[in-house]
Amino acid sequence: MTGEEWEIIALSLKVSGVAVLATMPLAFGLAWLLARGRFPGKVLIDALVHLPLVLPPVVTGWLLLIAFGANGPAGRWLADWFGVTLMFRWTGAALAAAVMALPLMVRAMRLSIEAVDRRLEGAARTLGASPLRVFLSITLPLATPGLLAGAVLGFARSIGEFGATITFVSNIPGETRTIPLAIYGALQIPGNETVVTRLAIIAVLLSLGALLASEILARRAGYGKGGHVL
């Protein structure tokens, strides 16, 4: 493996790691809302959350470009207030990965929250626990394996993110060229088979490891016999 390839792998891990960590609170909030909330329009939020799962990734990337590009409303706001630009940056790649990972993360987390026996929460209340303490001492620990499974699954999805990323932040070496983009780039030039093979093996191993980890965690969460997140 060359130094350049290590750099690509490191960038992929950084982009995916940041994407998942930054998305965790939002994903948890949405999962909680969908699992426990009762309000009109819940179906709409559910559908919106799942949209990146079914939308062509290139459309998601284009929408990000419109929103977070130099002249996009969110992009201009970020630039004016924080001096932050996402377009053509690794942070933009992380945003694209986060949007694409969100549906899977919310799904897994929602299942794990729904799997918590609410009668245990009632029992804790009668034993003197405030709603916040019930959340921290009962609900959260019981849901944690599933929440972690969701995070690992989101990480796996982020590692593989291609379409929205290349549309939104292009394919810039050292900045936005993650493993899938590097493989795509290498495939454009004849004679790069060994590079492609090495990166492909890394991609398979990373994805497989993450999937196995999330399956193991999901089973520990006790979704029931044969429960899984996929």
Added chain:
Amino acid sequence: MSFEIAVERRLGDAHIALSLTSAAGLTALFGPSGAGKSSVLNMVAGLLRPDRGRIAVAGETLFDSAARIDLPPDRRRAGYVFQDGRLFPHRCVRDNLLYGWRLAAPDHRWMTLDEAVAFLGIGHLLERWPRTLSGGEAQRVAIGRALLSGPRFLLMDEPLASLDAPRREEIMRVIERVRDELALPILYVSHDRAEVERLASTIVTLEPARVG
């Protein structure tokens, strides 16, 4: 008066209405399943809000729709023993027992862990996990957990229903000792007449919930 309850609550199509006052000891709420017995316990515990009415235990008002009093469950000091034990699966027996004890104000506690363990004979279970307990063991731990939370009264929802005959006898003796030695007011729900006649000092029959 131990329990003074006059509540109404509509649940789906069913209409639960109950009015009772009872003296000290164990008050059994007896009736067929579906009569809303568990719902009444949940209303006393604060887990289910009555549409209207009043609930007082040992002179303290827990709920009064007219006076707009509705204490949250964590301030009612109810020791609730559920049919299925309902132990926290991610905590060992010791931590289950101490869950309510740790949350109770020190002057509300009237039993130590050692006393509860001796009273219920569960010393050998302390390091075990709830899923490894038999039904009878789990129910004794559940009773201990409720007692250790420093309750002013106990609510028991068919605590014998999921046990086999020898275990029923064993837990029945524990409940008799709770009733006689600890002198706590107990509101006890069952659909088993023999069980109720043996344990109860007062029996209240709840008719099937009116439909419509």
